[in-house]
Amino acid sequence: MVVRLADVAKEAGVSQATASRVLNGSSRKPAEVIADRVREAAERLGYFPNAQAQALARSSAGLVGLIVHDIADPYFSSIARGVQHGLAGTGYQLLLSSTDRDGEAELAAVRAFMSHRTDGILLAGSRGLEDDDVLAAAIGRYQDNGGRVAMIGQPLPGAGGIEVDNAGAAGLLADELLGLGHRRFAVLAGDSSLVTARDRVEGFVGRLREAGFEPEAVLEGAFTRDGGHASLRELLEALPVGAGAEQLCVFCANDVMVLGALTALREAGLRVPDDVAIAGFDDIPTLADMHPSISTVRLPLEEMGRSAGELILAVAGVGERSVVVGEPVLRESTARVERRATA
Template structure:
């Protein structure tokens, strides 16, 4: 019959200390420390006896578990999976285990996951995903249910933080909580400038679903820059779609039908290039172009946003705005764990021109 596992009481007797002192030396404590010479005696005794500490006891003693709760909108989206990979690597270096939850774009599920992480005493919580837009830039114009959900989320995260947990959000700020803030509008504006510089003058936009802040910011940045350059996108050439590959396919199919209408042909003013507000939508748009018997970029050029690494092998290569997603995950982990003095960490995008938008000569 195998020997029974060594207990903490045996370690305490071996080290000549109380059980409470042995527990604090091995498991840590949220409120009390142990004299260094006593801690060394306990650890040496534990090593001699081949004692294995109980992770649950450690968590109870420290007041927090070793879990880092990550809440994303859609783990199947490579945008979120790349961020998650960066968080997982950073968490591993800190001795933490990432628990992952996907909200499927449900604010209620997001709040429920935050509450669960709080009850389970997770070490930290990171939220990755777009916030909702508030009409006219103010809470007073937004539906009361939307404002209430946002307030409830901020309150839950603030309560968690005040109780000693770490918090960070990725994308847009939630109140004054730590945030990795992506300059979506600025990146899209830089893309518009780059496309204009290489000769494009007529633009279409596949924007995301109404109410999604990331899509709205990218659409606004792109559109405002085009207007300043004197070639705004026409209303008929801006099409909403889900923030997915199929959403991009459907939106591009709708735009192509508008482009081939009698009125559009008569006006001879159809888009030369179409900006999809994320890469997965752009891939769907390229498929829709092919299925319509047309070619990218010969018949219409396409650009995206994010520079998802798993999509870099599409043909032709996709022009996009590169966002360092894995690095963003690591930065958010540092924010959540208090490893940096920053509270707001801005991240800029970089325009990457590829074969889907060759230089155009008029």
């Protein structure tokens, strides 16, 4: 039997309007002794409040939407975990949409969250170099109607959030690698149409050039594990590596590309770091457990998500932006190795 609100009201000896104010979160609540009686009646009868009725009662759906490019990517799953922590104890529930880096899917997710009356929308991940006027317009309408929007990783016009200084952090990593004595460099650049990939590559290569070094190759590809695998195989066909060649240091524009590149190196019978040193960017959770452990730029991914979750609920500060600068972390994959003369 379906238990209705009217049944709870009758059981508690109150009007249906009073029962609704107690169970659906209205700001107009009766005396606590009456509210306790209503909640006890609902518990006895097994009544569950209607989410739509709750939203109407408190003028809030109690929902926050998070849009990521790929939930299987540890970068995004770490951010999602952080957002959950930021919302913990607030009464808000998190809705998640993964778009597989498809612009139309991202726009559809924004519209779906708008139709579900979410109180806020978080967008995590890199923006494309081309302005997305349709997405910006949809978000603008959402904000005009009281919705809150924040970005994680890349800014969007009219929205605050957590921004990453990708170029600056990549430059810091280049400094550290130069300090270890690395002199031969190659870059697996990922997708150059993404702002994140472009900024990381420009920051890294720019610092090398300031120090008087030019990368021997800059290869574009997918900003994914498979992209790293394919780009590293292409690199091995283009440059002398191993077999007496001076050690090559490869910078990958993100850590999941490193994972694919490591597989390609193993398939080619090459050793890290003896033949090829390798470094990434993000410090996804599994990276330090790899063998050898992988040098990278550490971003506080969970903390970024937590801060964004808190920000989306802070109406006064929702338009603010904070900038995160990553920290280079040197591990076994870029250990100093005596350079060998080319045969």
